[in-house]
Amino acid sequence: MDEQRNIYLKTTTIEQALEQLYQAVSPEELLGREVIPTHEAAGRVTAEPVRARYSSPTFHSAAMDGVAVRAESTFGAREDSPVMLRKNRDFVEINTGNILPPDMDSVIMVEKINQEDENTISVEEPAYPWQHVRRIGEDIVATELLLPQNHLLSAYDIGALLSGGIWEVMVREKVLIHFIPTGDEVLDFISRPEPRPGQVIESNSQVLTSMARSWDCGYSRTAPVPDDHLILGREVQKALDSNAHIVVIGAGSSAGTKDYTRKIIQDKGIVLVHGLKAMPGKPTLLGVADNNKILVGAPGYPVSSVVCFEQIIRPLVFWLSGRHPGEPQTVKAILTRKVPSKLGMEEFLRVSLGRVGDRFVATPLPRGAGMMTSLTRAQGLVRIPADLEGVREDREIGVQLLRGKEEILQVLVCVGSHDNTLDLLANELMGVSPPIRMASTHVGSMGGITAASRGFTHMAGMHLFDPAREDYNFPFLERYAPDLEYRLINLAVRHQGIIVPPGNPKKIHSLTDLTREEVQFVNRQKGAGTRILLDYHLERSSISPDQVRGYSKEEYTHMGVAVNVLSGTADCGLGIQAAAAALDLDFVPLARERYDLLIPAVFVNDPKVQKVLRLLGSKDFKTRIEGLGGYETHLTGLEMQPGQGLTRM
Numbered sequence: 001m002d003e004q005r006n007i008y009l010k011t012t013t014i015e016q017a018l019e020q021l022y023q024a025v026s027p028e029e030l031l032g033r034e035v036i037p038t039h040e041a042a043g044r045v046t047a048e049p050v051r052a053r054y055s056s057p058t059f060h061s062a063a064m065d066g067v068a069v070r071a072e073s074t075f076g077a078r079e080d081s082p083v084m085l086r087k088n089r090d091f092v093e094i095n096t097g098n099i100l101p102p103d104m105d106s107v108i109m110v111e112k113i114n115q116e117d118e119n120t121i122s123v124e125e126p127a128y129p130w131q132h133v134r135r136i137g138e139d140i141v142a143t144e145l146l147l148p149q150n151h152l153l154s155a156y157d158i159g160a161l162l163s164g165g166i167w168e169v170m171v172r173e174k175v176l177i178h179f180i181p182t183g184d185e186v187l188d189f190i191s192r193p194e195p196r197p198g199q200v201i202e203s204n205s206q207v208l209t210s211m212a213r214s215w216d217c218g219y220s221r222t223a224p225v226p227d228d229h230l231i232l233g234r235e236v237q238k239a240l241d242s243n244a245h246i247v248v249i250g251a252g253s254s255a256g257t258k259d260y261t262r263k264i265i266q267d268k269g270i271v272l273v274h275g276l277k278a279m280p281g282k283p284t285l286l287g288v289a290d291n292n293k294i295l296v297g298a299p300g301y302p303v304s305s306v307v308c309f310e311q312i313i314r315p316l317v318f319w320l321s322g323r324h325p326g327e328p329q330t331v332k333a334i335l336t337r338k339v340p341s342k343l344g345m346e347e348f349l350r351v352s353l354g355r356v357g358d359r360f361v362a363t364p365l366p367r368g369a370g371m372m373t374s375l376t377r378a379q380g381l382v383r384i385p386a387d388l389e390g391v392r393e394d395r396e397i398g399v400q401l402l403r404g405k406e407e408i409l410q411v412l413v414c415v416g417s418h419d420n421t422l423d424l425l426a427n428e429l430m431g432v433s434p435p436i437r438m439a440s441t442h443v444g445s446m447g448g449i450t451a452a453s454r455g456f457t458h459m460a461g462m463h464l465f466d467p468a469r470e471d472y473n474f475p476f477l478e479r480y481a482p483d484l485e486y487r488l489i490n491l492a493v494r495h496q497g498i499i500v501p502p503g504n505p506k507k508i509h510s511l512t513d514l515t516r517e518e519v520q521f522v523n524r525q526k527g528a529g530t531r532i533l534l535d536y537h538l539e540r541s542s543i544s545p546d547q548v549r550g551y552s553k554e555e556y557t558h559m560g561v562a563v564n565v566l567s568g569t570a571d572c573g574l575g576i577q578a579a580a581a582a583l584d585l586d587f588v589p590l591a592r593e594r595y596d597l598l599i600p601a602v603f604v605n606d607p608k609v610q611k612v613l614r615l616l617g618s619k620d621f622k623t624r625i626e627g628l629g630g631y632e633t634h635l636t637g638l639e640m641q642p643g644q645g646l647t648r649m
Helices: 014-024 155-163 204-214 229-241 261-268 302-321 373-377 405-409 420-429 444-453 474-480 511-515 529-540 558-567 577-582 607-616 619-627
Strands: 033-037 066-069 083-086 091-094 106-109 113-117 120-123 145-147 168-172 176-181 218-221 246-250 269-274 285-289 294-298 330-335 347-356 359-364 380-384 396-401 411-416 437-442 460-462 486-500 521-524 572-576 586-600
Touching: 014 269, 014 285, 014 302, 145 155, 145 420, 155 373, 176 204, 176 229, 204 218, 204 246, 204 302, 229 246, 229 261, 246 261, 246 302, 261 269, 261 285, 261 294, 294 302, 330 347, 330 380, 347 396, 347 405, 347 411, 347 437, 359 396, 359 411, 405 411, 411 444, 411 607, 420 437, 420 486, 420 577, 420 607, 420 619, 444 460, 444 474, 444 529, 444 586, 474 486, 486 558, 486 577, 486 607, 521 529, 521 558, 529 572, 529 586, 558 572, 558 577, 572 577, 577 586
Parallel strands: 176 218, 176 246, 246 294, 330 359, 411 437, 411 460, 521 572
Antiparallel strands: 033 168, 066 091, 066 106, 083 120, 113 120, 269 285, 285 294, 330 396, 347 359, 347 380, 380 396, 460 586, 486 572, 486 586
């Protein structure tokens, strides 16, 4: 009896074929996890969120060679009236990276001092507090989210992880491909054969091997298998029982009487696709084994097999491993902030990049030489020519993509007030399909309103309270963005208060205690909702800002405030309870407030924003918010209305 031919009548597009596989296979079930040393993890993908164990730097340090001083001792310095400073009394010589003496708060560069004698120097201009000083936690704050799940680890990330005290990291397994060449006429290249008429030397496996190396895959191979259904079936089963995730059967996927691949896949699982709408590459076969592993029948002809490898297997590998294929490209983007630079020096500026509406927007990241996180957070690189003194705001610039353009298109831009729930939201968004990376810039609630008004952000976090109307955010939007059409969605009701060290050693129980001489306070920056809240309560308590020691010392995040308290740099600071809880600090409640997401109407239907809204409606996500401590979720995900305050309407 003649053997039955495999005639395939229905072909599918490459995109449809991949989609069928994506629907049929769960990467989380197929790929396991493993813990590996951090210093060996470059190129791997995180399997869970990673939080810092230590702050970086762990101490106040000099950022320049020179002398450490108390800034106030130089305030009277002028060119025609220099200030004299005595060694070991008014100044201490210091080198870059040295610990700042505890009673000093500024560094003057060596180029700016005049040596009067062995123990005396003079300065002709005043120093300002924290000049040329790297402060504790300037780059990394202990317990903060360093990297989310499904993040491809770069060389820069390794530095950030080690700086944060992460010695081992949980990553996804590497994708492992196993190749089984078939055919009576196929000779094993390892034996260096001399083919006779009708014979061919097997090479397709090595083409795939080389590709797999460039994809950072593991790879294994079986010696060529003859056209025998039973033998081929046994070899395929061995591969399925191994640690391979994708099993590729070379040749045997066409319509010949000895093409057994389809029958083998049917025996081991299900056939999803037999035949692509592609020439070459038409005979490609795709299926899923009963144990969730992927089975691929690759055409035997070399060019046809390469189409299968490039168009089917390569996307599968990157999808399974949580990575994005594609080469870096250059795009035009609008710069959201003016960037000064030094004339005569070419500058490489790393930016956070995302498409907002019909244009790319690039937000400059911190430019300090020690800011490791600016490398891990960057999506793009801008080269500022040496003949420019900077780049003006709103200018269209060329940006080199540091990540694939497909990933950039999945960036959600968030500008505004800082809150710890944004880290939680960022991690959850990286768990959706396709993953969404949130580029968050902390410029305060007022900065968020400005960004939204100018079309620079998909959404903005804000928590501005108007005591006259006893309402949140709406009065400020009416005043500062009267023409903006928007929706205001609650993220959480949060508890604000005074963050103090464990045990509250200075017995700080109210704002009145901030006026005590021995109490050192740390504040949030101007325009931050927390700063506005503080000013409101100080006024209610008839306390002048001048009475609060440290009122002018600013931090840009709640975690920044908390780490100042943890390190002893400040005795207390105003912030959210979650920040205190994250660092095991004590908390004195002051107020409950509403933290909302301002979403311009033009972006409400953006797929990335829609996924945020779906997450906010999730019971699991609300539970995670509450788990941070100091949050209420009875309004989470609801659209706010003027006059609503903190109650459900």
